[in-house]
Amino acid sequence: MPGHLSASQITPHRDRYIHELLTFCRQRSISSTGEGMTAMSQMVIERLQRLGARTSVYTVGQSYPFIFAEIGHGPRTLLLYNHYDVQPARREDGWQHDPFEPEIRDGRVYARGVADNKANLLFRIQSIEAYLKAHGELPLRVCFLIEGEEEIGSPHIERFVQQHRELIAADGCIWEVGRRGFDNRPLIYLGMRGILMVELSLMAAANEIHSSWANIVENPANALLDRLRAVLDTLSDSAGRPTFGGLLDELPQPSATDLELIERIPFDLATFQVERDVLLRADVSDPRDALRRLFFEPTCNLCGLSVGHGALGIKTVVPNRAVAKLDLRLPLGLTPDLVEARLRTHLHTHGFDDVHVQRLGALQPARTNPDAEIVRVTSAAVQTVYGVEPIIYPTMPASGPMYELCHAQGIPALTFGAGHAGDNVHAANENIYLDDYFQALQAFGDLLWRFGQS
Ligand SMILES: [Zn+2]
Numbered sequence: 001m002p003g004h005l006s007a008s009q010i011t012p013h014r015d016r017y018i019h020e021l022l023t024f025c026r027q028r029s030i031s032s033t034g035e036g037m038t039a040m041s042q043m044v045i046e047r048l049q050r051l052g053a054r055t056s057v058y059t060v061g062q063s064y065p066f067i068f069a070e071i072g073h074g075p076r077t078l079l080l081y082n083h084y085d086v087q088p089a090r091r092e093d094g095w096q097h098d099p100f101e102p103e104i105r106d107g108r109v110y111a112r113g114v115a116d117n118k119a120n121l122l123f124r125i126q127s128i129e130a131y132l133k134a135h136g137e138l139p140l141r142v143c144f145l146i147e148g149e150e151e152i153g154s155p156h157i158e159r160f161v162q163q164h165r166e167l168i169a170a171d172g173c174i175w176e177v178g179r180r181g182f183d184n185r186p187l188i189y190l191g192m193r194g195i196l197m198v199e200l201s202l203m204a205a206a207n208e209i210h211s212s213w214a215n216i217v218e219n220p221a222n223a224l225l226d227r228l229r230a231v232l233d234t235l236s237d238s239a240g241r242p243t244f245g246g247l248l249d250e251l252p253q254p255s256a257t258d259l260e261l262i263e264r265i266p267f268d269l270a271t272f273q274v275e276r277d278v279l280l281r282a283d284v285s286d287p288r289d290a291l292r293r294l295f296f297e298p299t300c301n302l303c304g305l306s307v308g309h310g311a312l313g314i315k316t317v318v319p320n321r322a323v324a325k326l327d328l329r330l331p332l333g334l335t336p337d338l339v340e341a342r343l344r345t346h347l348h349t350h351g352f353d354d355v356h357v358q359r360l361g362a363l364q365p366a367r368t369n370p371d372a373e374i375v376r377v378t379s380a381a382v383q384t385v386y387g388v389e390p391i392i393y394p395t396m397p398a399s400g401p402m403y404e405l406c407h408a409q410g411i412p413a414l415t416f417g418a419g420h421a422g423d424n425v426h427a428a429n430e431n432i433y434l435d436d437y438f439q440a441l442q443a444f445g446d447l448l449w450r451f452g453q454s
Pocket residue numbers: 116151425426
């Protein structure tokens with residue numbers, strides 16, 4: 001008979017589960033270079049097959065394999081979204097050891113990809129396995145969608161969904177990431193901001209020219225940068241928000257429930273400033289207002305500015321081109337298409353027709369209704385296993401393909417995972433606590449049971 005998953009039903013498998021986690025982390029799977037991607041996808045498929053799941057593999061164009069798997073039966077379907085690729089890592093980036101030779105120290109596992117996203121991928125599989133050993137059957141149907149391109153912006157997921165919409169139909173989705181916050185309570189995020197990444201470029205001449213001509217040829221570097229700065233000055237305000245196209249006037253206001261959620265989020269600006277070693281904007285002083293801005297306002301962020309050869313090493317030329325790169329985070333109510341169109345119109349009406357705009361990537365914003373069943377069930381599972389209430393964020397300030405996979409299909413999605421506030425994802429010495437790993441594994445079993453009952 002299905003039921004909860006207790007700690008004593010997990011303990012007998014503990015050593016094997018840790019061994020599997022280390023094996024996953026030892027396998028390189030760097031999507032930006034392709035290193036180890038085939039071997040890692042095979043390892044994931046084999047693990048799912050050992051679980052007893054039916055697996056199938058799809059590619060879209062030149063994509064790395066999308067792995068789909070399903071197991072269990074019931075009126076309810078839970079979708080799990082994960083990825084098997086990781087960010088690049090080199091020991092000289094500040095790691096204390098080879099990032100692909102996992103080490104366990106002081107109750108933590110250190111390895112590239114352990115927090116993002118291999119632990120979350122594996123504990124979900126192992127939790128289902130422990131559940132089946134304890135109860136014989138699952139109380140619902142579970143589907144996995146595991147991609148290999150999350151760390152390079154999920155360039156094929158939208159087309160995958162268009163081609164296989166019937167595969168991912170579900171009553172709720174648990175997103176790939178998840179962690180405990182600074183006060184140790186688990187965090188649940190009910191959405192993600194969208195993003196538009198664009199490059200603005202200006203040309204002075206058709207070609208660069210050998211710098212030996214520099215005595216007699218004008219160097220346009222400064223003029224190009226001045227012109228780009230004049231363009232940038234019209235695009236954002238002192239609060240880092242886009243000022244073009246009347247975007248701020250059209251934003252939907254946060255709901256009463258959203259504001260209530262913000263009230264319950266512990267956020268100390270002074271601690272944040274010290275821990276991240278950053279300077280806050282002059283007008284940021286109230287933590288509630290800061291959270292409201294992070295969740296419900298857009299950004300227009302200059303993330304790169306260069307003229308001539310900005311890459312490593314030297315290239316002796318008189319440059320001909322200057323480039324500004326912008327990323328704009330978009331709350332619900334703003335789509336990348338709308339924002340790009342308004343940007344182009346703005347540049348035209350302000351006489352900046354010489355600026356070439358190129359889109360480098362985009363994702364739509366996604367939100368989950370705080371009243372959705374999956375939110376209630378996940379909160380209850382966390383409360384039961386961790387003994388504390390989770391902190392529910394109305395959305396994540398960051399971005400991911402949650403709209404494309406879930407929101408557009410009407411699937412409520414939220415985050416839940418084994419990370420923690422100091423897990424260093426994408427950075428050196430990425431790590432998780434083993435205690436978090438097994439607590440998340442147990443809570444996930446509880447979630448399976450609860451979602452199957454609801
Ligand atoms: Zn990542």
